[in-house]
Amino acid sequence: MDKIKMKTPLVEMDGDEMTRIIWKLIKDELILPFVELKAEYYDLGLKERDRTGDKVTEEAALAIKKYGVGVKCATITPNAQRMTEYGLREMWKSPNATIRGMLDGTVFRTPVTLDCIKPVVRTWRKPITIARHAYGDVYKASELRTAEGGLAELVFTGESGKTERLTVQKLGGPGLLQGMHNLEASVESFAHSCFKFALDTRQDLWFSAKDTISKVYDGAFKEIFERIFEDYREAFSRLGIEYFYTLIDDAVARVVRSEGGFIWALKNYDGDVMSDMVSTAFGSLAMMTSVLVSPDGCYEFEAAHGTVTKHYYRHLKGEKTSTNPVATIFAWSGALKKRGELDGLPALCAFADRLEKATLDTISGGTMTGDLAALIEGEKPRSVTTSDFIAAIAGKMK
Numbered sequence: 584m585d586k587i588k589m590k591t592p593l594v595e596m597d598g599d600e601m602t603r604i605i606w607k608l609i610k611d612e613l614i615l616p617f618v619e620l621k622a623e624y625y626d627l628g629l630k631e632r633d634r635t636g637d638k639v640t641e642e643a644a645l646a647i648k649k650y651g652v653g654v655k656c657a658t659i660t661p662n663a664q665r666m667t668e669y670g671l672r673e674m675w676k677s678p679n680a681t682i683r684g685m686l687d688g689t690v691f692r693t694p695v696t697l698d699c700i701k702p703v704v705r706t707w708r709k710p711i712t713i714a715r716h717a718y719g720d721v722y723k724a725s726e727l728r729t730a731e732g733g734l735a736e737l738v739f740t741g742e743s744g745k746t747e748r749l750t751v752q753k754l755g756g757p758g759l760l761q762g763m764h765n766l767e768a769s770v771e772s773f774a775h776s777c778f779k780f781a782l783d784t785r786q787d788l789w790f791s792a793k794d795t796i797s798k799v800y801d802g803a804f805k806e807i808f809e810r811i812f813e814d815y816r817e818a819f820s821r822l823g824i825e826y827f828y829t830l831i832d833d834a835v836a837r838v839v840r841s842e843g844g845f846i847w848a849l850k851n852y853d854g855d856v857m858s859d860m861v862s863t864a865f866g867s868l869a870m871m872t873s874v875l876v877s878p879d880g881c882y883e884f885e886a887a888h889g890t891v892t893k894h895y896y897r898h899l900k901g902e903k904t905s906t907n908p909v910a911t912i913f914a915w916s917g918a919l920k921k922r923g924e925l926d927g928l929p930a931l932c933a934f935a936d937r938l939e940k941a942t943l944d945t946i947s948g949g950t951m952t953g954d955l956a957a958l959i960e961g962e963k964p965r966s967v968t969t970s971d972f973i974a975a976i977a978g979k980m981k
Contacts, residue, residue: 586619587934590926593918594646594883595622596678598656599629600890601898605908605969606656609915612977617934618919623650627678629659633671640678644685647881651925654918655682655885656911679875682883683717687769688875689776690715691846692858692887694865695872695909699947700958703864709844711861714780714788715854716773717875719765722851727760735760765800767807774808775878777848778815781824788826790848791834804850862887866958869907874917884917886910905953906969912942912976941979950975 597606614620625643632639647653659665660677683690693712696702729735735751735758751760781788790808792801805828812819812826819826829837831853838847849857862871871887887910894904916935923931946955949964956966967975 586617587928587930588619589621589922589931590928591652591922592621592623592650593922594643594650594653595624596627596643596653596655596658597624598627598658598890600657600659600892600895601904601906602657602886602888602890602911603628604895604898605906605911605973608970608973609908609912612973613912613938613980614915614919616977617980618931627655627658629661629665629669629671629675632658632675632678633669633673636672637675637681640681641685643678644682647682647686647883651881652918652922653881653883654914655679655883657886657888657890659890679885680717683875686875686877686881686883687772688717688877688881688883689773689780690717690854690873690875691780692862692871692873694862695870695913695943696865697943697946699961700866700870700955701960702866704839706840706842707865708842710865711838711841711843712780712784712786712846713854713858713861714773714777714846714848715858716770716849716851717854718769718773718851720763720851721761724761724763726762729754729758729760732756732758737762765803767803770804770807771811772878773848774811776876777808777846778812778819778826779878779880780876781826781846782815782818782822784846785822785824787824787845788848789834789837789845790826790828791831791853792828792850793831795830801850808848858887867907867954868910869952869954870909872910872913872917882918882921884914884921886914903968905966905972907952907954908969908973909942909946913939938976938980941976944979945972945975 597603623646625639625646627640627643658678661671661674666674691712691714693710696710732754734753737749737751739747777788792804794802794805808828862868868888873885873887875883891906894906897904916938920932920935923935949962950967950972951964952969952972953966956964
């Protein structure tokens, strides 16, 4: 069989631990036999990031800007324990945060759904995509725990020299303080990415915050979205899709009562929490796809989960593991499909669709990893190792 030829490279970013093992299996058995892969390779494994002073992560982000499409394996964000374990020179930042920052991107996470795995919320019939604003808020906050009472103030000194001062609280004793921020330019990019993604996928877009309580901070998010939507209103109307804003508590009630099939845009912390809730309610975090979309049209695909450390340690002992590779497979299929769309290669798009169908058909046919076997309704499934599961998908592809 002739392999499908690519025109433009995509950016391939290797990762850590068990997902690195799975990454190679997917490439060797599900991609390379069928596609003449053109990829610019970057090793974002922790050892290589340490060796290069994390320059390799920045180089990968620049390559995504150059080629427009990247696919990334899960990576370790080191803590004190990891510094000792890997003998690191520094506690390097999250590669995802670095890439998000350089691309100014928004993360869209969507569950992979199957008829044989019923969502916990029985009204849900279609996937719900979480659009998470991946900048600022509590993730870039400054925090202080006081040992005594006193006056807490919010002080801003402008470039002009003008100073603004607000009283946060007069503390009558020890207290907790937190100061967080965002950038209007980042919120604008977030809004553009959400509206473009809704148009690309032809889905309604919901946005929710708490502007009744946070009148300035959340109120600015609401105002910016409403202003920018005017640039997209006609296109939304043409496709018969809608955008609306509602308070986050009302949105939660609406989401639970809905049948799904829409994009739910959320601020950073809200998106972090709700994406885990949605993925678990639909079945498993290992079935959650993730794509970073920049306002200027760059895409980075990855699995939503981490490096599966426990399984990796078992793998090092020679034990067989049953790690779910579905989200990583769909990261590859998503990247190849987008590359095919951008380059006008219908054969590459069709291959990506076929890979996804073969994966889902394998599960529906009763062969799957252990995590899914516990969720399946109907016939008793056959739980297999990761390598056997990938081999079964490859058999369907051939």
